[in-house]
Amino acid sequence: MTVAVVGAGLAGLSAGWELNHAGADVVVLDAGRQPGGMIVTERRDGFIVEGGPDGFLAAEPDIQELAREVGIGERLVDQVARGATVWTGRRLEPLAVGRAAEVLGIQGRWDVGAQHAAPLHGGFTTFTTGMADVVEALVTCLGPRLRTTQGVTAVAPSARGWRLSFTGGSSLDAEGVILAVPAWVAARLLAGLGVSAARSLDTVVYAPSVTVSLAYRADQVPQTLEGAGFVAAPDSGSAVRACTYAWRKYPNRAPDGYALLRAFLGPVDGDLGAIAHAELAAILGIERTPVWSRAFHWPRGLPRYPRGHAERVAAVRERLARLAPLAIAGAGFDGAGVSACVRSGRAAGRRVLERVSG
Numbered sequence: 001m002t003v004a005v006v007g008a009g010l011a012g013l014s015a016g017w018e019l020n021h022a023g024a025d026v027v028v029l030d031a032g033r034q035p036g037g038m039i040v041t042e043r044r045d046g047f048i049v050e051g052g053p054d055g056f057l058a059a060e061p062d063i064q065e066l067a068r069e070v071g072i073g074e075r076l077v078d079q080v081a082r083g084a085t086v087w088t089g090r091r092l093e094p095l096a097v098g099r100a101a102e103v104l105g106i107q108g109r110w111d112v113g114a115q116h117a118a119p120l121h122g123g124f125t126t127f128t129t130g131m132a133d134v135v136e137a138l139v140t141c142l143g144p145r146l147r148t149t150q151g152v153t154a155v156a157p158s159a160r161g162w163r164l165s166f167t168g169g170s171s172l173d174a175e176g177v178i179l180a181v182p183a184w185v186a187a188r189l190l191a192g193l194g195v196s197a198a199r200s201l202d203t204v205v206y207a208p209s210v211t212v213s214l215a216y217r218a219d220q221v222p223q224t225l226e227g228a229g230f231v232a233a234p235d236s237g238s239a240v241r242a243c244t245y246a247w248r249k250y251p252n253r254a255p256d257g258y259a260l261l262r263a264f265l266g267p268v269d270g271d272l273g274a275i276a277h278a279e280l281a282a283i284l285g286i287e288r289t290p291v292w293s294r295a296f297h298w299p300r301g302l303p304r305y306p307r308g309h310a311e312r313v314a315a316v317r318e319r320l321a322r323l324a325p326l327a328i329a330g331a332g333f334d335g336a337g338v339s340a341c342v343r344s345g346r347a348a349g350r351r352v353l354e355r356v357s358g
């Protein structure tokens with residue numbers, strides 16, 4: 001009995017882990033060349049550069065439990081510098097703990113429901129050599145069961161359960177399927193199957209954003225920076241919406257003698273490294289140009305859930321429960337945080353396993 005997981009972001013990899021661990025025959029398929037989805041860690045010249053998520057709340061258990069299960073529990077590392085300031089447009093002012101997300105307009109601390117909201121006072125946690133540590137561990141566990149450059153174009157009923165069609169024309173039959181893809185992809189695949197309620201999943205809006213990492217020599221950056229970063233007040237007029245002092249927030253993000261900043265920009269045209277540097281130089285008092293800068297584009301980044309989202313997802317799940325084993329998982333449905341994605345993926349794995357073996 002084969003279960004196909006579509007999407008090898010953290011949710012899909014977690015679903016794959018759950019199924020593989022339970023002894024199911026699983027195959028995890030991703031359209032891209034690299035697994036991990038929004039988790040993109042680049043390691044260069046002693047720097048650890050995160051293009052997507054850089055950590056999670058220390059109080060969120062799911063990703064940490066998974067890390068321990070896949071044998072990388074000792075790679076969990078806690079935040080060092082704490083606290084944030086707010087850039088008013090004129091100066092940096094202290095910001096109360098937990099208000100950064102509010103200033104940025106990010107929903108529920110990466111999470112959909114208050115029932116899962118973890119306390120902020122415990123700070124954040126990451127992995128020794130970046131968020132890709134957990135992706136790499138899962139990829140190792142899955143081995144050849146993970147296949148990249150496998151874009152799924154359609155899901156249709158088959159005698160065995162489901163038939164997946166791929167870009168290029170090939171197909172795969174499976175008893176169970178987990179769609180661990182963004183909401184708009186799931187909406188399209190499920191609507192093609194006749195689950196018309198799934199069209200409503202397209203109402204999840206993925207906000208575009210850009211992150212720019214900038215490396216400086218330590219002596220270019222004032223020693224007086226406070227906390228782990230700043231957020232910009234919406235009326236500050238700043239293209240930089242937030243900045244993490246990455247080399248102070250977590251250990252070993254930059255080699256000795258260097259500093260690493262990460263700026264979050266709204267949609268903006270031009271040389272992003274130059275724009276980020278110019279603003280950071282003015283706000284933080286940085287001297288001279290960066291050693292290097294690296295921009296990561298997220299045309300569809302963090303999901304924002306419209307009112308009634310949880311009810312719409314529940315209605316789709318109710319409809320799917322009447323079909324052959326088929327589940328949805330991931331940030332588009334159950335919360336944008338990496339820990340919520342692990343929880344969502346593993347829960348989908350268990351649900352489908354129960355159905356295919358029941």
Ligand SMILES: Cc1cc2nc3c(=O)[nH]c(=O)nc-3n(C[C@H](O)[C@H](O)[C@H](O)COP(=O)(O)OP(=O)(O)OC[C@H]3O[C@@H](n4cnc5c(N)ncnc54)[C@H](O)[C@@H]3O)c2cc1C
Binds near residue numbers: 331
């Ligand atoms: C800039 C940025 C910063 C963030 N920071 C944080 C943070 O600090 N902490 C935190 O907790 N969260 C953070 N997040 C959110 C978090 O990273 C994501 O919500 C989470 O990683 C999403 O995981 P996922 O598996 O649900 O989806 P994705 O990572 O989007 O994975 C979906 C996968 O599906 C594949 N796919 C799509 N269509 C198909 C198809 N037709 N066939 C096959 N495969 C397909 C894609 O290639 C992709 O690999 C951040 C996100 C961004 C963009």
